[in-house]
Amino acid sequence: MGRELPRRASAVVIGGGVMGVSIAYELAAAGVRDVVLLDKGPLGSGSTCKAAGGVRAQFSDRVNIELAVRSLETFEHFAERFGQEIDLHRPGYLFLLDAPEAVAEFERNVAVQNDLGVPSRMISVREAAELSPLIATDGLLAAAFSPSDGHCTPESVVLGYAGAARRLGARLLPGCAATGIELADGAVTAVLTEGGRIETGTVICAAGAWSREVGAWAGVDLPVTPLRRQILVTEPVPDLPPTAFTIDFGTTFYFHREGPGLLLGMSDPDETPGFKLDRSDAWLPRLGEAMARRAPALMETGIATGWAGLYEVTPDHNALIGVAPGVERFLYATGFSGHGFLMGPAVGEVVRDLYLGREPFTDVSGFDARRFARSAARPELNIV
Ligand SMILES: NCCCC(=O)O
Numbered sequence: 001m002g003r004e005l006p007r008r009a010s011a012v013v014i015g016g017g018v019m020g021v022s023i024a025y026e027l028a029a030a031g032v033r034d035v036v037l038l039d040k041g042p043l044g045s046g047s048t049c050k051a052a053g054g055v056r057a058q059f060s061d062r063v064n065i066e067l068a069v070r071s072l073e074t075f076e077h078f079a080e081r082f083g084q085e086i087d088l089h090r091p092g093y094l095f096l097l098d099a100p101e102a103v104a105e106f107e108r109n110v111a112v113q114n115d116l117g118v119p120s121r122m123i124s125v126r127e128a129a130e131l132s133p134l135i136a137t138d139g140l141l142a143a144a145f146s147p148s149d150g151h152c153t154p155e156s157v158v159l160g161y162a163g164a165a166r167r168l169g170a171r172l173l174p175g176c177a178a179t180g181i182e183l184a185d186g187a188v189t190a191v192l193t194e195g196g197r198i199e200t201g202t203v204i205c206a207a208g209a210w211s212r213e214v215g216a217w218a219g220v221d222l223p224v225t226p227l228r229r230q231i232l233v234t235e236p237v238p239d240l241p242p243t244a245f246t247i248d249f250g251t252t253f254y255f256h257r258e259g260p261g262l263l264l265g266m267s268d269p270d271e272t273p274g275f276k277l278d279r280s281d282a283w284l285p286r287l288g289e290a291m292a293r294r295a296p297a298l299m300e301t302g303i304a305t306g307w308a309g310l311y312e313v314t315p316d317h318n319a320l321i322g323v324a325p326g327v328e329r330f331l332y333a334t335g336f337s338g339h340g341f342l343m344g345p346a347v348g349e350v351v352r353d354l355y356l357g358r359e360p361f362t363d364v365s366g367f368d369a370r371r372f373a374r375s376a377a378r379p380e381l382n383i384v
Pocket residue numbers: 052054056254265338339383384
């Protein structure tokens with residue numbers, strides 16, 4: 001590695017995606033000295049930099065809405081706070097709905113969002129077509145829209161947090177894989193890495209799709225499953241009109257503007273769990289079908305590039321955030337199931353407060369990883 005590993009740390013964060021760097025920054029900004037962050041690869045290279053970059057507050061779960069609203073505030077002021085442009089665009093997020101049950105669900109969600117200050121609203125199909133002129137409206141019943149949502153560049157967010165954390169004294173060590181956790185009498189005593197041992201009394205797991213293994217090192221069950229998701233970016237689209245981040249909720253086909261073209265994605269119900277990072281064509285027929293129906297104007301557009309990343313899926317598609325019981329000082333923030341990037345800023349604040357024994361700004365106790373054993377799953381319904 002060609003660098004000296006710190007022998008001791010007050011806290012070791014495992015995972016250098018948006019969660020890890022945001023946590024490291026918030027701890028360092030709160031005056032915690034000797035914070036160390038480990039990632040087996042470059043910062044953000046696990047899942048964050050593979051994300052679509054959507055930032056939205058349209059969720060069904062109150063806590064997710066609060067985490068997202070708080071994060072949107074940080075994204076809005078990111079350049080002033082961190083000296084890093086993140087290419088934030090806020091054309092709004094548009095959910096296209098073609099089933100009565102989905103319309104009823106979104107009506108309920110919008111009421112909760114409005115209660116928490118989110119300017120979302122149900123809109124007509126005609127208004128949806130004005131906000132996203134490339135869509136075909138056949139079969140649509142209604143849509144939900146929030147003008148304060150949008151998208152930005154995940155790698156820029158990672159860079160901004162990482163630079164700020166380093167300036168405050170945190171040691172960020174990309175390319176240094178954690179390989180184990182040492183415990184003595186039920187307490188964390190060290191993190192083992194491929195470069196040596198770091199004594200510490202606190203481990204924070206922000207390892208995304210790789211979290212189950214990290215938890216197992218400390219005897220903590222983190223039910224996170226890796227699931228491949230793919231994204232394509234089109235060639236430039238001539239005369240591309242202003243376009244909301246558009247999601248065809250029934251099929252999960254989505255797109256948003258990316259430079260002169262569009263970024264496209266969709267879930268593949270046939271995908272199977274695993275650490276698969278290669279691109280596969282198996283999802284293309286289904287994507288083509290959804291596109292032909294909902295955005296036929298794009299069928300002739302060429303594809304410039306694409307990639308595969310990993311969702312970190314939990315059984316109820318909601319995050320795991322908390323302090324593990326039974327092990328002294330093992331904290332975790334993982335399992336965001338496809339909506340982690342947009343919550344990174346707020347989750348950093350929450351984990352900082354859990355570390356310091358303070359009350360976080362929102363009550364994340366329902367995100368405890370033991371909820372499944374207690375039959376207390378809390379499904380997030382607005383998932384893509
Ligand atoms: N998860 C990426 C697709 C967009 C979204 O969920 O907001």
